[in-house]
Amino acid sequence: MDKTHGSEKSASQLVLPRLVSNGMVLQRAATVRIWGWAAAGEPVTVNFIGEQYKTRAGDDGSWEVFLKDLEAGGPYDMEIKASDTIVVKDILVGEVWVGSGQSNIELMMERVKDQYPDDIINCSYPKIRHFSVSQRYDFNKPYSDLSDGCWEAACPETIRRFSAVGYFFAKTIHEKYNVPVGFIKAAIGGSPIESWISEEALASHPEAVRTLLPYKDDEYVKKVLTIDEKITDSWLGSLNKNDAGLTAGEPWYAENIDTSDWPVMELPANFENEGLKNFSGVIWFRKEIEVPEEMLDKPVRLWLGRIVDGDKTYVNGQFVGEITYQYPPRKYDIPQGLLRKGKNLITVRVMCNNGSGEFISDKTYKLIAPDCSVDLTGQWKYKVGAICGPQPETTFVHWQPTGLHNGMLAPLTKYTVKGAIWYQGEANTPRPQEYYGLMRTLVEDWRKKWNQDSFPFIIVQLPNYGVRDKCPSESQWAELREAQMDSLCMPDTAVTVNIDLGEWNDLHPLRKKDVGERIALAARKTAYGEELVASGPVYRDMEVIGNKIAISFSNTGSGLKSRDGAVLRHFAIEGKAGGFVWANAKIEGHRVIVWNEGITEPVAVRYAWADNPEAANLVNMEGLPAAPFRTDRPDK
The missing domain is CATH 2.60.120.260 (Galactose-binding domain-like)
Structure with missing residues (x-):
């Protein structure tokens, strides 16, 4: 067994968790935990940057020490002594972020290599480090350690394995503050938000608890996996046999x-x-x-x-x-x-x-x-x-409630981080009305698990996707984006709007550099306290003026404008008779005036309210897009 990793614990060996390993980045200006396992009662000494920290392993063999107020720098070595000695090498001190969610944050630089060839070829950032958490789930207990994984520095040989969003975010932060940056990716394609929330936190969501209960039976899980495998193998076998x-x-x-x-x-x-x-x-x-x-x-x-x-x-x-x-x-x-x-x-x-x-x-x-x-x-x-007939549906066991939290997230929570980036929601678009409650639960759960009340949380709003609407319509994607915006009512949160970065025909749009840079902009304000415009216009209120409606915004920055210089598009208006129609819209100062000549008594306005409002073009002078909105929310 590699003694620096704790996927197996030995009563006679000093063992460290996977995260505490060569190449790691420790969070500056914070209380940082270093932990591991040794023989019960065994003295443990940690030597780091001229300081010595002493403790003793508990009855279960676990131990921890706390390093405080580290300054950015490195590389350093850390010596950890018990009955054995381990030296952890090439340690940096800087900023550490965890990124989680679905495939759009999991998606690697390999996938966008044709979009950003120079970023691959010219990548030489030894102070940007990446740790990828492997897929694992459990429905009964949170794991204390990861099964594998290592810290990698950004260079042409490794960069293709990095999260694309994570890399461009880390690169922007690194270049802005001239400090090392570590990015921990814990994400799985297709995963709903419920799979990343702990069981105790899910208690306030009875439907998720009901879904979880059968998966707590290991035999049931094995049975489901066996049946799914047989169904898939049978369908594919029949297809090949009859082709x-x-x-x-x-x-x-x-x-x-x-x-x-x-x-x-x-x-x-x-x-x-x-x-x-x-x-x-x-x-x-x-x-x-x-x-x-x-x-x-x-x-x-x-x-x-x-x-x-x-x-x-x-x-x-x-x-x-x-x-x-x-x-x-x-x-x-x-x-x-x-x-x-x-x-x-x-x-x-x-x-x-x-x-x-x-x-x-x-x-x-x-x-x-x-x-x-x-x-x-x-x-x-x-x-x-x-x-043949359609391929039978199978159960994606690893997506079930709390499983990914226990297997992939829980082992990270002792590792001090600056904040979290959350890019998820596609899997929950069929149930947008539940999303804000689940989002609040997740944020509060993670902050509690990390024991960091001021944990900055940056949410990546879903971009445009799908067939373009010819007329105003209802949209579950728009409702979920609205729920993501609602998260701004929680302290120390930010939402990046990406309604201009999607592709109608691809769930995984390629403009990850823009996404990462917008996250970094939000982090600069929310996590690092810079005074800057980090968001596009956000709907604030409306006023009916005759046959028109005036829309007021926050985050107008230096003013409002059309992104492409054309007339404002993708505004819709509703009259007393009901039914939305496309509307005219023009900028007057820090407001937008919306009207349709056929509507004499307007009551509501919507903007970019569609799965794919590709034409939407309202931005502030800083070029950041306005968040989609509706004034006719049934819950307001």
């Missing part, structure tokens, strides 16, 4: 099969619009392309946008890559020498799980090499390989 593209003679990814009777589809396309309504099964696509000579003997990548749901992709009959679910972009490196001058064949086996197959539009479909590319949109031949 004519794999079983009827030569496979359909082979180069020389006869495709003269295959129909043609213009890609990208939604399969339902091509006569394949509610289709679940396998469709094979083939396209013959001309590869120019200048593309040969160069690094080439195949970009296939996004595909719903899974794919296996071949070039000239050779497998080049696969992704099993719909969200990641398809970017496959072509082995050198596989392409040839002239005609080449691309074959894509698409698995449609639930009747909504698609090559997503407004994405890149190209064969790309330095200085040249081949467009892949247009006509592809296709043929159905297998038809």
Whole structure:
């Protein structure tokens, strides 16, 4: 056993938790706990930066000491002595933040390497450190330590593993204050907020408690996992067994099969619009392309946008890559020498799980090499390989209430941090009315667990996503954004508005640098006390003036403006007769005047109230977007 890590405890060994390890960053100007395990009653001495701290292990072998008011700097070594001696090396003192939530904070720099190539190549920040918490869950007890993980410094060899949001946030803070920054990522894609809250805190949410109860039975969990595995294996096995593209003679990814009777589809396309309504099964696509000579003997990548749901992709009959679910972009490196001058064949086996197959539009479909590319949109031949029923739903056990709190968050709470960044909400959009209560519970729970009442908490509001609305409509995404804004009533919280940073066709938008920098801006004000404009306009109140409504805001900064210089868009107004219609809007001083000539007695206004209010363009002079709002809240 590695003696610096406490995933296993020995009565005769000095053991440290995973976080207390080489390369760690300790929080400056705070009381910092160093802890571990040794033999019961054993004296323990910690030597650090010329100071000595002494304690004795308790009956259970646990011990801790507290370092106070450390100044930013390093690297330092820490010597810890009991019956054994451990030296923890390369320690920095600076700012430490924990980032948690769903996939958009979990998403790594690898995913955005094409968006920010210079940030990958030129990354040399030895004083920015990252710790990634591995997935683990438990429904009965909080863990005292992590199963694995280590601190990594930011450099070209490691940066692709960093949280993209976390890295750009840390880089901004590091450059602003010239101090080391540590970022601890504890996030899992698809996780609802309930999974990150402790069991005792969830007591005020009876529905979550009812959901949790059966999962406290380990045998029940094993049974669910076994059934889910069998269901998935059976469905996939049947799909493969019945796929004519794999079983009827030569496979359909082979180069020389006869495709003269295959129909043609213009890609990208939604399969339902091509006569394949509610289709679940396998469709094979083939396209013959001309590869120019200048593309040969160069690094080439195949970009296939996004595909719903899974794919296996071949070039000239050779497998080049696969992704099993719909969200990641398809970017496959072509082995050198596989392409040839002239005609080449691309074959894509698409698995449609639930009747909504698609090559997503407004994405890149190209064969790309330095200085040249081949467009892949247009006509592809296709043929159905297998038809089956939709893939049966399975239970995502690790998403159930309190599981991720116990497995991933609880082991962090002895480690002193400056604050938390929370990027989550997509999983809770079907139940937005519950979100504010759960958000308050989570914030209060975490502050209690860390024993830091003034724990700054920065919430990343959901960006725009989904099909653009042609007329004003209701929106669960908008309601959840509203609930996130409500969190501002709690002390030491901030919300960053990102309504201009999303992508209509991607749940994981790529502009993570903007997100990270906006979080850093909020932190500069909320956590570090700078006097600056850290937010865009936030709705304050309204006044009916004849057939118009005047909207007043806080956080107008140096004034209001249209982001693109065009007329204000995505305002809607409602009259006494009911029903919202699009409205005119103009800036007058620090207010926005909203009207529609057909509404004589207006009663309410909404702004950017949609899943994807892409056209919304109200900002302050500092360029920060106005938060979506409605004046007709039923609970106000």
